[in-house]
């Protein structure tokens with residue numbers, strides 16, 4: 001398992017084990033992977049809760065725990081209470097944020113329009129149509145600009161009016177460029193399993209050490225200090241809690257930026273890649289036809305466009321970003337999951353890549369991109385029970401609308 005984690009094929013390795021053995025697979029003496037709706041409900045939503053494991057500590061910034069990395073339930077509840085109102089529909093759809101997002105989308109479209117063509121590549125494998133565990137490759141510019149777009153949107157929500165403008169170039173653009181070409185996964189894996197080897201790995205692979213991370217911390221620090229912030233931002237809410245201290249506030253903001261850039265940028269990348277396939281030409285036309293019925297100025301809501309939402313749901317089903325299998329500890333006393341007694345403190349997890357594919361009754365031809373499946377009433381409940389792109393329960397993604 002450690003080997004597959006290190007070389008970046010853990011997700012596929014786990015998936016192949018599930019294909020072979022079914023919904024329950026023992027990955028290591030103290031670790032079990034699940035893939036059923038009943039297991040998701042038990043592990044991620046049951047009362048009392050299964051705590052996150054120390055794996056999440058790898059993502060702490062200078063030892064400051066934030067919403068994503070908090071392991072203790074009480075600490076997590078307090079943090080969530082403090083900032084949850086920043087992620088309600090009313091807050092996220094605030095007119096100033098909508099204007100900022102629209103302006104960013106227009107900047108992105110301008111960059112695409114200025115280049116003659118944009119190529120989007122993903123690597124193929126013999127096992128799957130697309131081998132996701134290997135990092136997909138887009139032309140530098142298109143991969144970069146999707147990540148720029150994601151950063152600009154998230155930073156607008158957090159620091160408005162001091163959000164980044166990385167699509168246009170300059171130092172914000174350089175920051176994303178440095179972040180995008182840095183791969184810290186192998187070093188993180190070593191830090192988790194063999195902390196004493198991490199220094200050696202960094203020494204042997206100096207080109208992987210990132211300037212981007214430092215630039216991002218510097219940006220978050222200066223944006224946090226740049227006043228005034230608009231009253232609907234995360235920065236404003238955090239500044240109302242001076243007991244937190246500047247370092248904690250910056251850590252919290254970095255958490256949300258980090259959680260938003262790769263996930264949103266990669267999801268958009270896969271959506272565009274799917275639609276760019278020649279066999280999806282009719283689907284693009286259907287999307288265009290539907291969008292032409294939409295008028296933002298008249299207050300039409302994007303979430304009421306069924307075909308657009310089906311395309312997004314299908315992209316998130318096939319290509320949910322993120323590679324963590326969301327590990328949790330079984331609580332004291334042990335629990336029965338999918339008919340197996342699992343002792344206390346065993347690590348249990350589920351990964352969306354498998355959960356979204358394994359049950360062919362719920363997702364027929366599950367490796368294929370078929371947005372139309374989301375428009376059918378039949379099987380809708382079963383599909384919803386298996387949606388895991390944003391996690392589920394108390395620790396579900398706060399950025400999900």
Ligand code: HEM
Pocket residue numbers: 067068069080154255256257259260261263264267320321322326327388389390391392394395396397398399400
């Ligand atoms: C396509 C986009 C996204 C995907 C697929 C995604 C996925 C996820 C997942 C799977 C989790 C749960 C992790 C776990 O249980 O271990 C999570 C948590 C989280 N996400 Fe997202 N995310 C996305 C976008 C965003 C955005 C845009 C933001 C913020 C602006 C964000 C902020 C967070 C935070 C703060 C948490 C921790 C929540 C908690 O523990 O209470 N995410 N996300």
